[in-house]
Amino acid sequence: MTTLFSALDWRAMSQEARDLGLNNGVAVPGSAEMVAGWEQRSADMRKRFPGHLDLRYGPRERNRIDFLKAADGAPTLLFIHGGYWQARAKEVFTVMAEGPMTHGINVALIGYTLAPEATLDEIVAEIHAGIDYLTGQLPVLGAAAGGIVVSGWSAGGHLTSMALSHPRVRAGMAISGIYDLEPIRHSYLNEKLRADEATCRRNSPMLQEGGPLKPLSLVVGSAELPLLRKQTADFAGHRARYGLPVTYEEIPDANHFTVMYEMMSPKGRITTLIRQLFERTTG
Numbered sequence: 001m002t003t004l005f006s007a008l009d010w011r012a013m014s015q016e017a018r019d020l021g022l023n024n025g026v027a028v029p030g031s032a033e034m035v036a037g038w039e040q041r042s043a044d045m046r047k048r049f050p051g052h053l054d055l056r057y058g059p060r061e062r063n064r065i066d067f068l069k070a071a072d073g074a075p076t077l078l079f080i081h082g083g084y085w086q087a088r089a090k091e092v093f094t095v096m097a098e099g100p101m102t103h104g105i106n107v108a109l110i111g112y113t114l115a116p117e118a119t120l121d122e123i124v125a126e127i128h129a130g131i132d133y134l135t136g137q138l139p140v141l142g143a144a145a146g147g148i149v150v151s152g153w154s155a156g157g158h159l160t161s162m163a164l165s166h167p168r169v170r171a172g173m174a175i176s177g178i179y180d181l182e183p184i185r186h187s188y189l190n191e192k193l194r195a196d197e198a199t200c201r202r203n204s205p206m207l208q209e210g211g212p213l214k215p216l217s218l219v220v221g222s223a224e225l226p227l228l229r230k231q232t233a234d235f236a237g238h239r240a241r242y243g244l245p246v247t248y249e250e251i252p253d254a255n256h257f258t259v260m261y262e263m264m265s266p267k268g269r270i271t272t273l274i275r276q277l278f279e280r281t282t283g
Helices: 015-021 031-048 094-102 120-141 155-163 195-202 224-240 258-264 269-282
Strands: 063-068 078-082 105-111 146-152 167-175 216-221 247-252
Touching: 015 195, 015 224, 031 094, 031 247, 063 094, 063 120, 078 120, 078 155, 094 105, 094 258, 094 269, 120 146, 120 155, 120 258, 146 155, 146 258, 146 269, 155 167, 167 258, 167 269, 216 224, 216 258, 216 269, 224 247, 247 269, 258 269
Parallel strands: 078 105, 078 146, 146 167, 167 216, 216 247
Antiparallel strands: 063 105
16 A cells, blocks of 8 residues: 555654665665666767866866767756765766757766765755856857756755756756755764754755746656655645746656666656756747
8 A cells, every 4th residue: 555645754763764765775676787887878978978078167076067069059958966965976877868968958967076075065056166167168168058957866856956046047857856854864864964954954945935936847756765755746845835837747667766767768758858848948
């Protein structure tokens, strides 16, 4: 029997249950091999598009952006990788550009400093600094000016929601994200994040009144962990309550990792939603 979201309360869970309720690696057997496959395909893709890799936007080692050009004058999507703010790198996710690029959309992938070397506040600030840099470089790169659409997966979904306030961001596509950081603070994940209550409140879009008046598409897999599906559903409800443009969709049978095939594929649902965001915000 499926548990109703309204009956899910992370506060009432034991520490073990809460930790397992947020642990995608344990929940999805074979996920490590799946990600290794992404990394291999990404390495091949970087060889095909070597012209604008590791563009430096800030002083720290991971403050770099890869820009993959689909066409002259094309619009640009920025992708933010996941890993619970403390793992993985942009180089693993280059393959996510395949779907959008097939439709003439440039794709940039941003790196950022991981916890514990950076706090959540610093990570969010780095994403904003990267957007400053990237949008300033669009004419030099031969891309369309006028702002970008931002997308991200898992922790990158959270960072997408936090990037929506940037004036050069037109819309967002957040995949399987975290929008209320309080459960994270009370889990094993906070060992490296070291976030206190004030930090979580500042960086939780679901705990703010209102939000940016820009289109945001929210996607999660129907086979994901219930706590994470609830995060996306609750955030969609939050934006709807404040009259903010939002769509919510569950990808049938997709888990936290297989959901990303909907972005890799030119015909994938996430690729389609990204195209629609560009169409809605072109003017």
